[in-house]
Amino acid sequence: MTRLNAFRWIGAAVALITVGGAFAAATGARRFAERRYAERTAASAAAYLAAVTPPPAPGTGPDVPGFLNHARALAALPGWTPDVEVYLGTSPLLRATDAPLSLATLAVLAPAAAPRWLDGAAYAPIAGPGPGRMLGVVRVRPDRDASPVGPWLPGLVVLTTVAGLGAAARMHRRRGTWWLGGYATAALVFGGVAAGTAGTGLHAAEGRWMRETALLIEEAGSRLPRTSLPSLVTILRPLAADGRLSIDSTGGAGEESGGTSSPGTAAPRFIWFGADRWLMLEPPRSDWAVTARDAVAGTAALAGVLALLALTLGASNPVLPGQTEEALSAWMFLAPAGLHLIALTVAPLAVLVYVAVHRWDLAGGPGEFVGLDNLFTVAAVPATWLALGRTALFVLHVPLALVVALALALAIHGGPGRGALTRALLAAAPFVSLVAAGVVCRQMLVSSNVLDRPGAQLGALVGVATLLQIAYLVPLFLTGLRRIPDVLWDAAALDGAPAWTRFRRVIAPLLGPVIRCALATGVALAAQGFTLSFVIGGNRPEGDLVAGRLYRVGWVQGRLDLAAAVALLFTILIAGVAASQIRIWKRGVADAI
Amino acid sequence: MSAVALRGVTKAFASASTPILNQVTLEVPDGEFFTLLGPPGSGKTTLLRCIAGLEQPSGGDVVIGDDVVTRRTAAARGVAMVFQRQALYPHLTVRGNLGFPLDVRGLPRTQVNRRVLATAERLGLERLLDRLPGALTDGERQRVALGRALIREPRVLLLDEPLAQLDPGARAELAAEIARWHAAGPVTTVHVTRDVTEAFTLARRLAVLEGGRLHQTGSPRELYESPADTQVAHLMGRPGMNVLAGLARHERRATEVECGPLRIPVPLREYDGQIQIGVRPEHVAIVPRGAGVGDATVRLAEPSGVDTLLHLDAGGVPLIARVPGLPDIAAGAVVGVGVDPGHIHFFDSSGIRLG
Numbered sequence: 001m002t003r004l005n006a007f008r009w010i011g012a013a014v015a016l017i018t019v020g021g022a023f024a025a026a027t028g029a030r031r032f033a034e035r036r037y038a039e040r041t042a043a044s045a046a047a048y049l050a051a052v053t054p055p056p057a058p059g060t061g062p063d064v065p066g067f068l069n070h071a072r073a074l075a076a077l078p079g080w081t082p083d084v085e086v087y088l089g090t091s092p093l094l095r096a097t098d099a100p101l102s103l104a105t106l107a108v109l110a111p112a113a114a115p116r117w118l119d120g121a122a123y124a125p126i127a128g129p130g131p132g133r134m135l136g137v138v139r140v141r142p143d144r145d146a147s148p149v150g151p152w153l154p155g156l157v158v159l160t161t162v163a164g165l166g167a168a169a170r171m172h173r174r175r176g177t178w179w180l181g182g183y184a185t186a187a188l189v190f191g192g193v194a195a196g197t198a199g200t201g202l203h204a205a206e207g208r209w210m211r212e213t214a215l216l217i218e219e220a221g222s223r224l225p226r227t228s229l230p231s232l233v234t235i236l237r238p239l240a241a242d243g244r245l246s247i248d249s250t251g252g253a254g255e256e257s258g259g260t261s262s263p264g265t266a267a268p269r270f271i272w273f274g275a276d277r278w279l280m281l282e283p284p285r286s287d288w289a290v291t292a293r294d295a296v297a298g299t300a301a302l303a304g305v306l307a308l309l310a311l312t313l314g315a316s317n318p319v320l321p322g323q324t325e326e327a328l329s330a331w332m333f334l335a336p337a338g339l340h341l342i343a344l345t346v347a348p349l350a351v352l353v354y355v356a357v358h359r360w361d362l363a364g365g366p367g368e369f370v371g372l373d374n375l376f377t378v379a380a381v382p383a384t385w386l387a388l389g390r391t392a393l394f395v396l397h398v399p400l401a402l403v404v405a406l407a408l409a410l411a412i413h414g415g416p417g418r419g420a421l422t423r424a425l426l427a428a429a430p431f432v433s434l435v436a437a438g439v440v441c442r443q444m445l446v447s448s449n450v451l452d453r454p455g456a457q458l459g460a461l462v463g464v465a466t467l468l469q470i471a472y473l474v475p476l477f478l479t480g481l482r483r484i485p486d487v488l489w490d491a492a493a494l495d496g497a498p499a500w501t502r503f504r505r506v507i508a509p510l511l512g513p514v515i516r517c518a519l520a521t522g523v524a525l526a527a528q529g530f531t532l533s534f535v536i537g538g539n540r541p542e543g544d545l546v547a548g549r550l551y552r553v554g555w556v557q558g559r560l561d562l563a564a565a566v567a568l569l570f571t572i573l574i575a576g577v578a579a580s581q582i583r584i585w586k587r588g589v590a591d592a593i
Numbered sequence: 594m595s596a597v598a599l600r601g602v603t604k605a606f607a608s609a610s611t612p613i614l615n616q617v618t619l620e621v622p623d624g625e626f627f628t629l630l631g632p633p634g635s636g637k638t639t640l641l642r643c644i645a646g647l648e649q650p651s652g653g654d655v656v657i658g659d660d661v662v663t664r665r666t667a668a669a670r671g672v673a674m675v676f677q678r679q680a681l682y683p684h685l686t687v688r689g690n691l692g693f694p695l696d697v698r699g700l701p702r703t704q705v706n707r708r709v710l711a712t713a714e715r716l717g718l719e720r721l722l723d724r725l726p727g728a729l730t731d732g733e734r735q736r737v738a739l740g741r742a743l744i745r746e747p748r749v750l751l752l753d754e755p756l757a758q759l760d761p762g763a764r765a766e767l768a769a770e771i772a773r774w775h776a777a778g779p780v781t782t783v784h785v786t787r788d789v790t791e792a793f794t795l796a797r798r799l800a801v802l803e804g805g806r807l808h809q810t811g812s813p814r815e816l817y818e819s820p821a822d823t824q825v826a827h828l829m830g831r832p833g834m835n836v837l838a839g840l841a842r843h844e845r846r847a848t849e850v851e852c853g854p855l856r857i858p859v860p861l862r863e864y865d866g867q868i869q870i871g872v873r874p875e876h877v878a879i880v881p882r883g884a885g886v887g888d889a890t891v892r893l894a895e896p897s898g899v900d901t902l903l904h905l906d907a908g909g910v911p912l913i914a915r916v917p918g919l920p921d922i923a924a925g926a927v928v929g930v931g932v933d934p935g936h937i938h939f940f941d942s943s944g945i946r947l948g
Binding site: 485487488490491492493494495496497498501502505506509510512 | 642645646647666667668672673674676677678680682683684685693694696697698741745
């Protein structure tokens with residue numbers, strides 16, 4: 001086996017392991033969240049039954065019929081959905097066909113201890129009268145169907161695996177880079193979805209438990225004799241399990257405001273007991289274990305890409321003595337730039353994907369995982385495509401300005417206008433502020449009511465941007481022209497090339513690096529154009545470019561998820577354009593550096 | 594018929610007080626290889642650019658063939674030029690550079706290719722056709738530049754110090770190339786250089802340009818053997834002729850020129866007064882002290898193997914002697930100076946040749 005083949009096998013293995021790891025972390029986190037839900041629900045239900053079952057009169061046994069009634073009522077409580085069984089001693093009360101509780105299990109559940117996880121179900125003891133007494137046991141099975149993983153995650157597992165194996169197999173072959181790029185894209189989306197799956201599992205399970213427990217507390221309150229609020233809280237507090245139950249001193253005011261919550265946790269729930277009597281149920285502290293898995297799921301997928309990239313680079317040269325040290329020091333030199341890249345490019349992109357596949361309100365914080373729904377939603381809105389179209393039109397001002405600026409620069413270079421005044425004006429022009437130019441332009445347009453006409457705003461935008469771009473480009477091109485040796489102009493003149501041919505065959509190719517650099521940076525900046533459009537258009541949505549649309553959706557309408565989806569859509573389109581023009585862009589960017 | 598003629602061409606730049614070209618009149622017959630020799634700043638490149646049409650003369654006319662072309666563009670004059678350096682299009686391959694003048698004139702591609710191949714073959718550039726100028730040596734680059742100039746069969750070829758930037762080996766090779774090409778199909782050529790060896794190597798006829806003025810025109814031998822003035826004398830030869838200003842005295846039927854401590858007997862009859870005499874370094878000999886025209890101190894010995902240049906100082910009068918081989922003379926030594934009386938040139942005090 002050649003060394004390259006060994007690298008290919010290792011790459012394939014790495015891709016499989018990382019995809020599998022991410023999937024396992026995501027689904028594991030989900031199971032873990034369901035288990036926590038079952039444990040908490042068991043504890044709440046056990047506390048409920050303990051609270052509502054009246055203590056027996058002294059000298060008599062437990063009130064079995066009463067207990068049975070309460071247990072049956074619990075299972076039938078509308079809106080309370082867990083898969084529950086209540087045991088009195090070892091016998092099941094709700095479904096007679098269920099197997100009796102084993103003595104071993106009963107022995108494990110020490111009275112008044114925390115819920116235990118045994119054989120795929122959560123068991124919580126029901127505290128009996130007196131210390132150390134156990135009335136019965138509540139068993140709750142996790143509900144696998146409560147929050148389905150959905151088709152996205154398995155689909156992406158398959159896609160990412162195929163792309164990863166393909167990239168490994170095509171390492172240093174034709175189209176290998178394309179496969180690696182495809183793998184990276186798939187892994188990025190897969191990582192976002194996996195992290196989302198893990199994170200929302202907890203969120204959904206926690207939200208469900210909060211809702212159901214609030215119901216239980218309300219039900220318990222209605223079954224207990226009326227008593228003062230503080231003593232009610234004392235009796236009901238065990239129902240809150242590891243959450244917190246307290247008197248809401250605001251008298252329910254929090255319910256209208258939706259409560260305050262930190263991102264990633266469910267909002268508190270408010271339970272009404274008539275008049276101004278409110279209790280507040282706060283969620284348990286967020287579970288770091290799930291959060292960690294959330295992160296692992298997201299990063300594991302990307303780790304495979306990085307590993308494969310490193311392998312590809314590593315496989316490109318035979319290892320010479322001392323090269324490992326050399327490579328190590330090279331990576332250390334690259335590390336700051338790499339961190340910069342991760343912090344400012346990779347991480348924001350990952351966050352973007354994460355936000356785009358969730359429901360995420362500016363006010364309400366993150367919500368549940370929604371897959372590609374946001375993308376479909378924004379794709380169905382004409383405003384998105386109008387903004388994209390306007391941006392495409394707007395970007396066209398860059399080549400336009402380029403042509404005009406080049407013509408001006410050639411005229412100035414060949415003409416007599418090399419005087420100090422021309423040069424001073426040229427040097428000053430790029431310092432004109434975008435905002436100042438925009439404000440002036442807006443004043444002119446507003447005073448003449450032109451802005452109301454269709455397309456006028458985009459026209460004005462293109463006009464101002466073109467002028468500013470020309471002002472910036474002319475000095476750049478003049479510098480480029482001055483760097484072309486005079487002797488080449490002479491040679492071209494002597495060789496008999498007419499002016500246009502001379503420009504096309506000699507000057508343009510020699511200015512190539514400058515032109516490509518100006519084009520690449522100009523287009524990149526124009527595609528993100530915001531300032532000028534915002535100043536000229538003010539708050540009119542009919543003139544939005546993509547960046548303006550993002551702002552409107554994300555910050556004016558408060559839908560960060562949809563804004564992220566617009567950004568993602570735009571990124572995908574730009575990536576497509578860039579891929580088709582990769583040579584020009586690469587050279588342009590390389591020239592820029 | 595002359596292929597190139599200049600009629601009183603003057604060129605003055607607004608920034609300079611004296612004109613860079615002053616009433617230059619010149620005729621180059623058809624097919625001749627004509628060289629203009631001049632020190633840096635003498636105006637020779639400006640003259641060439643006036644012929645090419647890259648500069649507009651302030652006065653006078655440029656004639657090519659039978660046409661006055663003074664007002665014509667460079668492209669319309671049918672001239673080609675080889676520049677000192679850096680004149681290849683850096684983004685085009687050798688093939689692209691050679692074919693460029695034909696391409697822009699709209700010749701069919703097949704014809705362009707045929708002529709490019711033929712030219713490359715003549716200049717030994719076949720293997721380099723697909724290289725960019727950046728990957729060539731200086732000598733190869735100049736050969737490509739020569740090919741690009743010649744490929745369109747110009748009426749006049751202009752060479753602007755084409756060998757100046759080359760190392761000695763490449764210089765000899767390219768000089769041979771130019772000479773061979775010119776011999777095979779004589780194209781009227783105007784060549785400017787500051788280097789006398791280059792001029793001797795290539796020129797059939799030669800003119801010395803200094804201070805914007807033509808000093809002398811003739812064959813290299815004529816200019817070497819009888820320079821018209823001290824400037825020509827100084828330029829023709831490397832190092833140039835020693836020119837000593839002195840006072841001639843005619844006594845007892847013999848004439849002697851007194852230059853500082855040197856007393857040089859000269860074959861002149863009846864001359865008294867200020868004079869300048871010229872002696873080439875090879876006609877200055879080292880003799881025992883007291884045996885020659887005087888004594889001098891050796892300031893510097895510059896051996897080249899075949900011969901040695903001795904820079905002498907005779908009481909403030911500088912003098913260079915070329916002596917054969919590697920003489921055992923170190924700097925600081927005092928030697929006698931001998932002058933071959935048969936090879937003394939005479940100039941008046943303003944530098945004009947006498948006799």
